[in-house]
Amino acid sequence: MSEKLLEDLFIKRSQQKKKTSPLNYKERLFILTQEKISYYDYDIEKGKKKGLKGSVEIEKIKCVETVCPEENAPAERQFPFQIVYDDGPLYIFAKTDEIRREWIHKMKQVVRFNKDLLQKYHPCFWVDGVWLCCQQEVKQALGCRVLETKNGGFSTKGSRRKSRKPLPPTPEEEKSSRPLPPQPPPRQSGPAPGATVIAEYEYTPVTEQDLELRKGEEYTILEMVDTNWWRARDKFGNEGYIPSNYVIEAGNGLERFDWYCKNMNRSQAENLLKAENKDGGFLVRDSSKAGKYTVSLFTKSGGDTAGSCRHYNICTSPQGLFYLAEKHNFATIPELITYHQHNAAGMVCRLKYIVSNRARNAPSTAGLGYGVWEIDPRHLTFIKELGDGQFGVVKYGKWQGQHDVAIKMIKEGSMSEDDFIEEAKVMMKLRHENLVQLYGVCTKQRPIYIVTEFLSNGCLLTYLRESLNHPSPILLLEMCKDVSEGMAYLESQQYIHRDLAARNCLVDANGTVKVTDFGLSRYVLDDEYTSSVGSKFPVRWSPPEVLLYCKFSSKSDIWAFGVLMWEVYTLGRMPYERLNNTEIVEKVSGGLRLYRPQLANERIYSIMTACWHEKAEERPTFQDLVGIIQDLLYELQ
Ligand code: ADP
Numbered sequence: 001m002s003e004k005l006l007e008d009l010f011i012k013r014s015q016q017k018k019k020t021s022p023l024n025y026k027e028r029l030f031i032l033t034q035e036k037i038s039y040y041d042y043d044i045e046k047g048k049k050k051g052l053k054g055s056v057e058i059e060k061i062k063c064v065e066t067v068c069p070e071e072n073a074p075a076e077r078q079f080p081f082q083i084v085y086d087d088g089p090l091y092i093f094a095k096t097d098e099i100r101r102e103w104i105h106k107m108k109q110v111v112r113f114n115k116d117l118l119q120k121y122h123p124c125f126w127v128d129g130v131w132l133c134c135q136q137e138v139k140q141a142l143g144c145r146v147l148e149t150k151n152g153g154f155s156t157k158g159s160r161r162k163s164r165k166p167l168p169p170t171p172e173e174e175k176s177s178r179p180l181p182p183q184p185p186p187r188q189s190g191p192a193p194g195a196t197v198i199a200e201y202e203y204t205p206v207t208e209q210d211l212e213l214r215k216g217e218e219y220t221i222l223e224m225v226d227t228n229w230w231r232a233r234d235k236f237g238n239e240g241y242i243p244s245n246y247v248i249e250a251g252n253g254l255e256r257f258d259w260y261c262k263n264m265n266r267s268q269a270e271n272l273l274k275a276e277n278k279d280g281g282f283l284v285r286d287s288s289k290a291g292k293y294t295v296s297l298f299t300k301s302g303g304d305t306a307g308s309c310r311h312y313n314i315c316t317s318p319q320g321l322f323y324l325a326e327k328h329n330f331a332t333i334p335e336l337i338t339y340h341q342h343n344a345a346g347m348v349c350r351l352k353y354i355v356s357n358r359a360r361n362a363p364s365t366a367g368l369g370y371g372v373w374e375i376d377p378r379h380l381t382f383i384k385e386l387g388d389g390q391f392g393v394v395k396y397g398k399w400q401g402q403h404d405v406a407i408k409m410i411k412e413g414s415m416s417e418d419d420f421i422e423e424a425k426v427m428m429k430l431r432h433e434n435l436v437q438l439y440g441v442c443t444k445q446r447p448i449y450i451v452t453e454f455l456s457n458g459c460l461l462t463y464l465r466e467s468l469n470h471p472s473p474i475l476l477l478e479m480c481k482d483v484s485e486g487m488a489y490l491e492s493q494q495y496i497h498r499d500l501a502a503r504n505c506l507v508d509a510n511g512t513v514k515v516t517d518f519g520l521s522r523y524v525l526d527d528e529y530t531s532s533v534g535s536k537f538p539v540r541w542s543p544p545e546v547l548l549y550c551k552f553s554s555k556s557d558i559w560a561f562g563v564l565m566w567e568v569y570t571l572g573r574m575p576y577e578r579l580n581n582t583e584i585v586e587k588v589s590g591g592l593r594l595y596r597p598q599l600a601n602e603r604i605y606s607i608m609t610a611c612w613h614e615k616a617e618e619r620p621t622f623q624d625l626v627g628i629i630q631d632l633l634y635e636l637q
């Protein structure tokens with residue numbers, strides 16, 4: 001089973017396959033994934049999911065829309081919607097309009113590439129052999145109302161659109177510098193207690209409460225009180241805490257194979273295959289089309305000594321069998337891969353070597369062990385200096401002799417330390433693959449240290465200026481996508497960055513970009529930096545409402561993101577190069593905007609300008625941006 005996108009209790013109407021079959025309404029638990037919408041019997045008293053009652057494959061869906069409620073509908077049937085597929089409409093009743101909107105929105109998003117999307121639909125119910133809207137008496141009768149947009153607003157052209165999911169309101173302005181209270185995490189999908197998970201990485205316990213993980217082995221989840229550390233049991237009955245991002249729900253069954261790289265995109269795959277530089281090196285990744293898979297293969301055949309990458313989609317036959325270049329069909333993907341490990345059969349060469357970054361790069365854990373945030377400085381070794389920042393020197397080192405870390409040594413008098421130490425506990429809980437992970441702090445000595453994940457390619461700004469020659473449009477956009485995803489997570493946690501810019505992003509060994517230094521500016525003790533008229537204030541990344549009234553919000557982060565995109569597409573130029581800070585405040589408040597960089601086409605530039613809307617509330621959300629950028633990337637691939 002793939003990842004749950006949504007889950008809710010709804011009333012479902014019986015489908016009345018025959019004109020005379022009685023109508024009934026039953027409460028069912030609905031679960032939406034990228035592949036299916038399934039409904040289950042549900043034990044309300046025990047709060048437990050029971051047997052599967054039915055499901056519809058996403059591929060078969062032709063339309064998802066609201067339905068007009070029946071006349072005199074009871075309270076629990078006020079918010080119906082329909083999922084139209086081959087068997088006709090499936091009618092579902094949501095508890096509130098908001099939930100209904102959320103589901104329709106999400107479902108439109110997952111079906112948007114389906115082949116047979118309808119252009120017309122029936123806005124009212126089919127009851128006892130008649131459509132209440134148009135009185136037609138054939139269930140298959142063409143719809144009587146034109147849909148506003150065939151793809152339900154999810155154009156594949158990356159146009160701007162309204163927010164995808166209602167987000168909690170953004171605090172417009174923070175009144176004090178006290179840290180925000182920890183926010184409840186957004187509704188989590190993924191495994192629940194009792195679920196079986198598979199370890200993707202080895203994990204060596206660092207505290208007595210931790211449990212060792214062995215790659216490929218199964219574990220049972222016992223408790224998920226902390227989002228980052230779950231209590232689990234291994235097959236021998238040992239129990240303890242494991243980093244939640246080291247395991248994956250026993251889902252599509254591919255997780256246990258080393259060649260499967262679940263969350264890898266095209267250019268990351270190319271980077272990895274090129275770095276390995278082996279003819280026949282391959283991996284299998286999720287395709288940009290939901291629910292599909294792609295084989296990425298590196299080859300030096302035909303005298304191509306530098307080597308190049310080919311990408312083959314795994315196709316499905318009408319019988320549900322899998323095949324690659326030629327029609328050698330297999331019931332499962334592992335069988336298909338085994339076959340092509342021995343036979344090229346239409347591909348440029350056979351699949352010779354598994355290339356996987358699993359063994360090499362275990363992801364960061366939130367903290368080094370469950371509940372650990374104070375780090376013993378005796379466990380740190382310093383290897384080399386990385387740079388000098390606002391708070392002093394940053395060094396690369398090892399924790400316990402083996403884990404790479406970056407250590408910020410906070411120059412005395414540069415930070416309001418007590419406030420920061422309080423806040424660090426909140427920051428530790430923020431975990432996303434596009435955020436630089438805070439591992440912990442050393443506060444028992446002076447200077448205090450901040451210990452974070454280490455990213456070997458350093459600061460994004462330097463990377464843009466020095467390491468990229470002739471970057472492809474996909475590569476630049478993927479960098480922006482990485483940042484937008486990290487920021488969408490911060491936005492969902494109502495956490496404001498306040499200093500988003502290329503200099504505050506870092507690049508890892510695979511070329512993935514991660515956002516760093518979120519919220520830190522609140523603890524800087526330096527008027528030049530904190531006052532909006534100070535020489536170090538990020539004026540070039542600030543919208544008018546920050547420059548004029550110090551009004552920070554997720555929408556001021558959005559403005560900064562637009563400027564960061566501009567930095568990416570100019571390969572690290574200084575925004576408003578010819579203007580000084582005073583001129584910028586005046587001109588930007590008067591409507592001046594950055595020009596279109598040569599490498600950015602009109603559509604990329606329109607994303608930037610949307611972020612620079614004069615009115616904060618008219619700017620997109622990060623969640624919008626993730627979708628828009630994803631659509632654009634899909635078109636480029
Ligand atoms: P500050 O935010 O305190 O001003 P920076 O975070 O900019 O300091 O750090 C200074 C330099 O150190 C950066 O430009 C970058 O090159 C390097 N650096 C900082 N953190 C890391 C890290 N986690 N991994 C790798 N390099 C880092």
Ligand code: MG
Binds near residue numbers: 389503504517
């Ligand atoms: Mg910084």
